[in-house]
Amino acid sequence: MRGKEDKILADIDWALVGLYLLLVIMGISNIYSSVYDPMKPDLFDLSTEHGKQIMWVGIALFLGVIVMIIDGSLIRKLSFWVYGVLMLLLVAVLFTEPINGARSWFGWGSFGVQPSELAKLGACLALSAHLSNIPITKNKLAPSISISYLVQLVSSNWKTIAILGIPCVLVLLQPDAGTFIVFTSFILVLYREGYAGNILLFLLVAVIIAVITLIVADSSFIFLKIKMSGKFGIVLALLIMGLVFYLLIRQFVLKRNRPPLYRAMIGSLIVSILFVNFVEWGYSTFLDDHQKERIDLLLGKIEDPDGKGYNINRAKAAIGSGGFAGKGYQQATLANASQKHVPMQSTDFIFCTWSEERGFLGSAFLVILYSILLIKIVSVAERQRSRYTRIFAYCVAGIFFYHFMINVGMGIGLAPVIGIPLPLFSYGGSSVLTFSLLLFILIKLDSERKVVLQ
Amino acid sequence: MKNIDNRKYIIALIFILIPLIFVIRLFFMQVVDDKWKERAAQISENKVITYPARGIVYDRNKIKLISNEVYYDIRVIPNQMSEDMDSFAFAKLIDISIEDYERQMNKARDYSYRKSSEMVKQIPPDEFADIAPELYKYPGFYEVERTLRIYPNPIAAHVLGYMSEVDSTNIKADPYYKSGDLIGKSGIEKSYEKVLRGKKGVKYYLQDAIGVETDRYENGKYDTLAEQGSSITLTIDAELQKYGERLMQNKRGSVVVLEPSSGEILTMISSPTYDPNLLVGRRLGQNYGELMKDTTLPLQNRSANSTYPPGSTFKLLMALIALQEGVITEEASFPCTKSLVGCHNHPTARGVSDGVKMSCNPYFYYLTRKIIQQGKHKSHFVDAAEGLDIWAKYLKSFGLGVDLKTDFPAIRYGFVPNTNFYDNEFPSKSNPYGKYGWAYSTIYSNSIGQGEVLVSPLEMANIAAIMANRGHFYYPHFIKEIEGQDIPDIYTIKQKTMVEPENFEPVIDGMWRVVHEPGGTARRARVDSLNICGKTGTAENFKIINGKREQLVDHSIFIAFAPKDDPKIAVSVYIENSGFGGTWAAPIASLLIEKYLTGAIADTNKENRILEADLMPIKVVPKKK
Numbered sequence A: 001m002r003g004k005e006d007k008i009l010a011d012i013d014w015a016l017v018g019l020y021l022l023l024v025i026m027g028i029s030n031i032y033s034s035v036y037d038p039m040k041p042d043l044f045d046l047s048t049e050h051g052k053q054i055m056w057v058g059i060a061l062f063l064g065v066i067v068m069i070i071d072g073s074l075i076r077k078l079s080f081w082v083y084g085v086l087m088l089l090l091v092a093v094l095f096t097e098p099i100n101g102a103r104s105w106f107g108w109g110s111f112g113v114q115p116s117e118l119a120k121l122g123a124c125l126a127l128s129a130h131l132s133n134i135p136i137t138k139n140k141l142a143p144s145i146s147i148s149y150l151v152q153l154v155s156s157n158w159k160t161i162a163i164l165g166i167p168c169v170l171v172l173l174q175p176d177a178g179t180f181i182v183f184t185s186f187i188l189v190l191y192r193e194g195y196a197g198n199i200l201l202f203l204l205v206a207v208i209i210a211v212i213t214l215i216v217a218d219s220s221f222i223f224l225k226i227k228m229s230g231k232f233g234i235v236l237a238l239l240i241m242g243l244v245f246y247l248l249i250r251q252f253v254l255k256r257n258r259p260p261l262y263r264a265m266i267g268s269l270i271v272s273i274l275f276v277n278f279v280e281w282g283y284s285t286f287l288d289d290h291q292k293e294r295i296d297l298l299l300g301k302i303e304d305p306d307g308k309g310y311n312i313n314r315a316k317a318a319i320g321s322g323g324f325a326g327k328g329y330q331q332a333t334l335a336n337a338s339q340k341h342v343p344m345q346s347t348d349f350i351f352c353t354w355s356e357e358r359g360f361l362g363s364a365f366l367v368i369l370y371s372i373l374l375i376k377i378v379s380v381a382e383r384q385r386s387r388y389t390r391i392f393a394y395c396v397a398g399i400f401f402y403h404f405m406i407n408v409g410m411g412i413g414l415a416p417v418i419g420i421p422l423p424l425f426s427y428g429g430s431s432v433l434t435f436s437l438l439l440f441i442l443i444k445l446d447s448e449r450k451v452v453l454q
Numbered sequence B: 001m002k003n004i005d006n007r008k009y010i011i012a013l014i015f016i017l018i019p020l021i022f023v024i025r026l027f028f029m030q031v032v033d034d035k036w037k038e039r040a041a042q043i044s045e046n047k048v049i050t051y052p053a054r055g056i057v058y059d060r061n062k063i064k065l066i067s068n069e070v071y072y073d074i075r076v077i078p079n080q081m082s083e084d085m086d087s088f089a090f091a092k093l094i095d096i097s098i099e100d101y102e103r104q105m106n107k108a109r110d111y112s113y114r115k116s117s118e119m120v121k122q123i124p125p126d127e128f129a130d131i132a133p134e135l136y137k138y139p140g141f142y143e144v145e146r147t148l149r150i151y152p153n154p155i156a157a158h159v160l161g162y163m164s165e166v167d168s169t170n171i172k173a174d175p176y177y178k179s180g181d182l183i184g185k186s187g188i189e190k191s192y193e194k195v196l197r198g199k200k201g202v203k204y205y206l207q208d209a210i211g212v213e214t215d216r217y218e219n220g221k222y223d224t225l226a227e228q229g230s231s232i233t234l235t236i237d238a239e240l241q242k243y244g245e246r247l248m249q250n251k252r253g254s255v256v257v258l259e260p261s262s263g264e265i266l267t268m269i270s271s272p273t274y275d276p277n278l279l280v281g282r283r284l285g286q287n288y289g290e291l292m293k294d295t296t297l298p299l300q301n302r303s304a305n306s307t308y309p310p311g312s313t314f315k316l317l318m319a320l321i322a323l324q325e326g327v328i329t330e331e332a333s334f335p336c337t338k339s340l341v342g343c344h345n346h347p348t349a350r351g352v353s354d355g356v357k358m359s360c361n362p363y364f365y366y367l368t369r370k371i372i373q374q375g376k377h378k379s380h381f382v383d384a385a386e387g388l389d390i391w392a393k394y395l396k397s398f399g400l401g402v403d404l405k406t407d408f409p410a411i412r413y414g415f416v417p418n419t420n421f422y423d424n425e426f427p428s429k430s431n432p433y434g435k436y437g438w439a440y441s442t443i444y445s446n447s448i449g450q451g452e453v454l455v456s457p458l459e460m461a462n463i464a465a466i467m468a469n470r471g472h473f474y475y476p477h478f479i480k481e482i483e484g485q486d487i488p489d490i491y492t493i494k495q496k497t498m499v500e501p502e503n504f505e506p507v508i509d510g511m512w513r514v515v516h517e518p519g520g521t522a523r524r525a526r527v528d529s530l531n532i533c534g535k536t537g538t539a540e541n542f543k544i545i546n547g548k549r550e551q552l553v554d555h556s557i558f559i560a561f562a563p564k565d566d567p568k569i570a571v572s573v574y575i576e577n578s579g580f581g582g583t584w585a586a587p588i589a590s591l592l593i594e595k596y597l598t599g600a601i602a603d604t605n606k607e608n609r610i611l612e613a614d615l616m617p618i619k620v621v622p623k624k625k
């Protein structure tokens, strides 16, 4: 009879492990290239970023081995504990000295840990534990979005909302808008777990309204010879839309079917108007000036090829100048540490160095690699009998996907400039540890797929 | 349930779709669109600025006043230095302290190991001659040539001005300047900065990943050559300027010489002066500091930036205004009533010419009263208020206290008091005389050039030119020619005063008699056959010394033009603290006139007396007991 360990080893998804190692090694080689200093050529020099990254990967692999050894059920049992401890860390970090205007680091010398990165792991575990414990209810697909529907949604799901809401609020207090945005990736999980598709539809509409609000909020226009603010304009547009719907309903809908539609219509109108005000308030209250500028740049409200948009322009120039086959290893002229034409080229803008040196061949390869990883995680998720593991897998997929989408999208000008790392690729201990543990736990849980029933 | 399981396909679709969009976008950015490659080249190219030589400045006879000389900056590339280099010996070689050496070295290393940084700059060629043969022993260090100003004739320091590094306001005001550039800070260097500076050149290099220049960008397609600044010719007569500066040695004061027929400034001297070569190169800061500390104020341009009371020279204008206003005739006689204003002993002045010749204070007291109190109103106060504004208007037409459009920076205008001034600002803004609160009896000192009126030596030279021209002038200016450009039209437009030419004759006659007749106040200015016309003045001089108001020795003033009937030169001379105008200022003016008109000095005794005079110490009048 084979030992338990052998069995687990045999059921480990080596393809996932291979993808992990490939990304990590590509990442280290890329960091080495981007920060290369001829005075410190040693790959393992701990005073360099590549040296530190190797150290962090080593630590991550060590933790990975521990994860492989312990029992999967222990992970499930400890889920809320891990979550609780990480939330306490998120609270504790608010009492540290701010670095660059945010209280997000616990530092020891030149090493530091960002609890907000690890909090993602905690949220994954807690959400998986919570959702897997409630029976699958056939969520009624509400006919439309209305206030009563929202109230019901909140009251029946308050635990889910709390699990995600607490870290969201805590990271906003740091403030760390990037991590906050990543937390919205859990919508993907909720979607997969049968929560009404209407939520997504609702969110899509919300995003559109929010974007329009931000674009026009602080501009003004003349309507009927009266000067009014952009915000009022949106409200006016919403009211006109409501009127049009009202007329359409009166024209085309049978009388007995009208009341619920009216209710839905008035409900959405009120929610929309409140939301417009909330977005504007949040924009002016929570975001600091450079974040506002980033959003304004992305929305095209300000255009400034070498001023405020400096970073993103140089990032695009670095990527674009890579050409088809790239400039070659250590040949990036823009995205490298000694020139500093592109900022944060080993963390937030790491994709620039890669794309400049490897060209379209390399950048497309990396993008496809992430796509393969994501699809792979989805396929792993779908083969689980354990709901816990499936939910956890989707959490991992969502987080990887968001980081990938925003980081790469930012470099090529398709996403706002939000400084978050490229998973397993960017320099940074906390992020390497978090993404590694997410994958390792997934691999561990997956390896027990034949053992675990629920 | 099945419905919900289908959602995995939607999620998978998103995971494929978004990366696909990214790949397409990347393909356009990296393969299709060349825009980003151009942007990258612009960002990573290294722009090397080549500096143009500045325009040469000549005097009116094409003698070089300002030229350029190659200076040397020493730069360092830290990673090319040898490890066993003797820092102490090197610091000694380039003549800096070991602390300065270390500081520069640290700055260089902080900036880049591979790129060059400045070590010392602006080493003059004679000092570099000692360094050059040793420099090869110190790998990593090399020299860069740079042109700086040199003054072959070390004269006219205040006129020519000096250059120093731009400050943040200069950079903000004009994007041409980058930190470390030089800019004209005063004098001609400042007023003709844009003409003289030329055009910078640019060379573009490409850099590799570690910042080493690899190639010319696009084979130098976008490179431009530096263009030397245009040279300019000044109206200054270097010979006369040099001679004047010799005469003004050991004296404090100013000399301005104009050509009346054109307004060209032949000479502008402020004494004590300094060697303009002191304010060039790496000793600029130190030398400037020392000149700043000097209590005789060698950096101050007394000719253009100082004002003095005009003293008795002002009487010329009083006479002209009175004649033009018709309040007197040229035969007008006033008694020398010493109880009103002090005077010296002289025969009674029987006419304007006599009054000017004898410089009788009471004469001009009465004469000016006729201008101010014309008797048009019953009230003396209303009468004076109207009269003073007429008077002030005349003086402004003589260029006093107004912009003379001189092509020179930071010119200080004189001051002509008017009715508004006495109504609202004098004796103090908080407690002025008030409207109709004053009459001629309050302000009469102005009639003899003492009260509140102030003039600059440049303005007084212009007055001398107006006398020479019998009523008109041209704006005094320094520029004669600009290479490839015309000089401004304003300098060729005749500026008319409010006094008709015929009214000048009795006054000029008086000026001639000042110099030539017994009893004239400036007989020391007489040079046979030159027909110099002049007027002396003494400006009272107070200074607060140790908190007490001390009467200092008066400033000696003399303005003159010559020859009387075809004037070629107009002069104003101010000698601080030297007493009566006829004693020092008049002979200095006459020597300058003689030198300019004849090229030599006949009376060497007169010349030697001036050259030997030392009037530097500030003298305090002994207190009368």
Ligand SMILES: [Zn+2]
Pocket: B336, B337, B343, B344, B346, B359, B360, B361, B362, B363
């Ligand atoms: Zn008298």
